[in-house]
Amino acid sequence: MSRYYLTTAIDYSNGDPHIGHAYEKVGADVIARFHRLAGDDVHFVIGMDEHGQKVAQEAAAQGRSPQDLVDELAARFEAVWGRLHISHDDFIRTTEPRHTTAVQALVRRIRDAGDLYEDRYEGYYCTGCEAFKREAELEDGKCPIHPSREIVWTEEENWFFRLSAYRDRLLEHIEAHPEFVQPESRRNEILRLLEGGLEDISASRSRVPWGVPFPDEDGHTVYVWFDALPNYISAIGYPGDGFADTWPAALHVIGKDITRFHCVIWPAMLLSAGLELPDVVWGHGFVKIGGGKLSKSEAKQLDLDQLIDRHGPDAFRYFLLREIPWDRDRDFPSVEAFLDQFDERYNSDLANDLGNLLNRTVAMARKYRDGAIVPPGGTALDDAIDDALETYVDAMRQHRLHDGLDAAMTIVRAANGFIDSEEPWKLAREPKRAERLDAVLAALARGLATTAVLLQPFIPAKAAEMWERLGGDEMPALAELPHRLPTALPERADSVLFPRFEREPRSG
């Protein structure tokens, strides 16, 4: 059993969870569940990024403490992850003592390695961006992103990290391990960036008290990347003894907008500290509406609780990964189009194809054979199942989640076609063809059982329900699947797995 440590980006405590957060968590959860299914010893961590000026300002505006604010947000995020069946093993928050300990230990190691130095920094500082701006970036003396915020001329003594010193080693690493940055489009981006050269970056701040105290430097806190990125090691006990059992991570799942931090700054920090680099950083794409990022109002219209309520959590998970390729962006013309597509996909794939297949198969097996199922084999459907299994595993191992999902659904489509070509209702009227009917029903049951297992990472609750309705007990691991097929249906009558959704006429 091999260790498989995967993480997602930690979410910044500056607002409620939205569909973008959910997409990333669901995708990572599918990967985590797939690896458990494949027999790996999975450790899956998500969490919150809770420091920084914006959090402090928002808390002040609400007249409460920053800790109070982030506690509430963390609870809201965790509640949504619970509703979405996210199966994380740990939830790291950067305000936890274990995180402070790890960050300070890491900073000390990097300083001991000679990669931190003090320097004076001066320039225009935007309080909205929490960053220095070049004069050329300002418009009429204001930050173009935060024109209402003030720009202040600031002089600071800060600690700097010698990022520039790691350019060559990073280039060499990526060239030797092309899988380190995926998908390929992200890798190309990072390679171009590295070829252009790197500048040193700030490691401390003297004016942002809401953060991890910089070791041995009163009044300074650790700057963003040194605060947020080490969550991946603080969550597994760095610098304690157990850390080495889990590190390095097999996979960091992140949004493509922060690839730079994870593929340049983070590995440079790890190299400096003498730690191993993660195996893979995966920069997924985004849900887009009308050609661009989700606006605030669009994000609000796509409220997570409402989306989950619409057809249930599993259907929402299915839709996200069926429609939005894990390695690219997906654009919907409008919020309405998104919802229409969700409804259509739910009905056509889950209700009509999958749910109805289960229903008709179970009904025939009961009607013609009183629920008994013989060992399967030898039909065209059996062959299709074998092919789909292979395609599925191959796609999933390469994190091509949408292809994996499609492979699983291939079985469903093949099974529906199989029923119509075999016409079991005719076989049932001809006693001479009883054996063929047995084989047909067995292949269908096997197809559904296999589908349940392959879909388990995507729709965990509904997959388990399918498995039970077929008469299975515990869901098997992938390797056990051929030996653990159900042999008889349970006696109870079933309700439908995915009730068809009839849309209400739209008003206006």
Place this chain on the structure above:
RNA sequence: GGCAGGGUAGCUCAGUCUGGUCAGAGCGGGGGACUCAUAAGCCCUAGGUCGCGGGUUCGAAUCCCGCCCCUGCCA
């Protein structure tokens, strides 16, 4: 301004690296035969200047040049 990705049927996309069954899939729409089933499933059906203009070639969505537009990152 630099870098990257993209502009193909109503919608979302595959195909472009390795030029000639490359004009495709899914959904939606239209038609048909069945009946085990959630009026689901199955079969048939899409004639879209493959962003625009040149060029190379016997032949280009697919290669080359120029241009337009969209998106993201960086500046």
